[in-house]
Amino acid sequence: MINIKDEFLKRTIDWQKKLNEDEWFFSRLYENLTNDLTPEECFSLIPQAVDLTLEQTDEFLCGECFEYVLGLGVDSNTTELNPYLDKNWDTLNEHVSSFGDYHKHRVAELKRYYRR
Numbered sequence: 001m002i003n004i005k006d007e008f009l010k011r012t013i014d015w016q017k018k019l020n021e022d023e024w025f026f027s028r029l030y031e032n033l034t035n036d037l038t039p040e041e042c043f044s045l046i047p048q049a050v051d052l053t054l055e056q057t058d059e060f061l062c063g064e065c066f067e068y069v070l071g072l073g074v075d076s077n078t079t080e081l082n083p084y085l086d087k088n089w090d091t092l093n094e095h096v097s098s099f100g101d102y103h104k105h106r107v108a109e110l111k112r113y114y115r116r
Contacts, residue, residue: 001041004068005048007033015061026064030071043076047084050092059099063106066096070110081114089116 011029012018018025034042049068056062069085069092076082085092093111097104 001044002033002037003048004033004045004072005052008052008065008068012061026067030068034071034075037075039075039077042072043078043080043082046072046076046082050085050088054088054092054095059103062096062099063103066092066103066106066110070106070113073110073113079114081116 008029015025022028037045046069049065049072053062053065053069056065073082073085081089093107097107
């Protein structure tokens with residue numbers, strides 16, 4: 001199975017240049033990394049996405065990584081909360097929300113999805 005964290009880090013070297021050349025770079029990257037995954041695989045990759053998000057100090061990259069948490073959750077086809085996400089829920093929400101109102105809105109979307 002793919003290692004989302006390693007692949008994301010490897011493919012986002014020079015991400016600003018790639019984004020300037022293709023405004024859909026991050027959307028396409030997510031699709032490339034996840035298109036062939038089963039819902040069970042998506043569920044099992046949520047911890048990697050959580051860790052990746054928590055490691056980000058750049059607002060833009062944090063937001064993009066958080067989209068992986070959201071996307072993998074939805075692509076898991078379940079509202080069952082991954083135990084690792086549950087354990088890190090408060091830390092993740094505080095970290096992402098610290099980047100401002102837009103990110104707080106995305107955190108609220110995750111909360112709605114998991115009915116928290």
